[in-house]
Amino acid sequence: MSSADLIAIWISLRLAATTTLLLLLLCAPLAWWLAIGAARWRIVIDAVVSLPLVLPPTVLGFYLLLLLSPHGAVGAALRGLGLPAPAFTFTGLVIGSMLYSLPFAVQPLRDAFQGVGTRALEVAATLRASPWDRFLTVALPLSVRGLLTAAVLSFAHTLGEFGVVLMIGGNIPGRTETASIALFNHAEALDYGAAYHLSLILLAVCFALLLFVYSANRRLRTPGVLV
């Protein structure tokens, strides 16, 4: 196990954790709106959210690169404000990963919110809970398993992501080279020993994390959930 591989794993874990956290913060309100909203064009947003599943990751990465590079529309605008362009940086990886894993965060949350149903919320409303209060103290706690599923899927999906980060990150060791890219490089260089090692460690780390989360999930089973 080379130190470069360890650093790549560390970058992957950091990326997956950052992406998951930001996605949950962003997607909880979005999924809530998708679950209970009545607007006609809600279904349009629903469809758009699923689009990252359709595009091949390298294509998605290519478009993001065109947008976020120092020469791209967004990148150039940011540079005009004195900020660095996101392409080829960790920030760029986070942006790309958030887009790539968006459906994996939104869909379990939306379904969980829908599962809560209207009864509990109406009861809360009769007790004068504000919409915000209903979301925070009724819907969210009742959807905790959906939240957990969203977190696990986003985390695992980001950890295994390859095409987007390769394109937008530039595979720079110590900065944007994630474990999945390091793994690919080993395989491309026909260095199967190093590739086996790295995938074994990646699998072990993820298995440990998933085991931890799922065992926590069992304890979180909320009694008396309204079905």
Added chain:
Amino acid sequence: MRKPLAVFSCAVALFAAAALPAAAAELHVAVAANFSGPLQTLAPLFEKSSGNQLVISSGSSGQLYTQIRQGAPFDLFLSADTDKPKQLENEGLTVPGSRFIYAIGTLVLWSPRPGVVDDQGKVLEAQRYRYIGIANPQTAPYGTAAQQVLSRLNLWDKLNRDKKVVTGENITQTWQFASTGSVDMSFVALSQVLGADGQIAGSSWRVPQSLYDPIEQGAVAVAHGNQQAAAQAFLTWLRTDPSALAVIRAAGYRTAD
């Protein structure tokens, strides 16, 4: 319950401790995947002679070309072909005069099993095989070369009619086809099958140069790199230093004379 958490914290502490010390001068090199192995060998030699470190990013030449056009922070580009460095040069994105051919590839017809491929390539014409692997002629230089060989031997149309040609996305996949026995033999790069002892395991035919155009690989210094003097020094070293040339040749490439 707590154990996975403890293991995870230990791992995090380990990774943090493994962080590399910052180096004096770092050259960021974008290298075509097929040459990343030799470059890993060259890096410590160059560091010893110049004091400068190489930070290596490998990928497909097309991907690296796109990224450099988009301003990727690379100082040097070692491509698997000559077109992409030339294109960058035409677009004014390279240091003028820095482009040269650093390696020339050799095409080999190869099977991991002894006795399958003869050293004259007669096996091709006998056509007693189910599948033959080549890299994608549209995107991979070794694929283009393989197509030229089969065309010049008047076999290309017939083999395609018989659905005997299997196309790999790149030269690595093409090697894997043969090495796993999925195809009877593949057109691969000498650099992939040449052992440390200078021998090729299995059976092989080094295709004569007359049957395909030279597979030349070009290098350039990138104009927006901020280490241009060091980058130029590396290119000069790569072109002239005897130990560097020896590494390139031992890896299965020829060098321009």
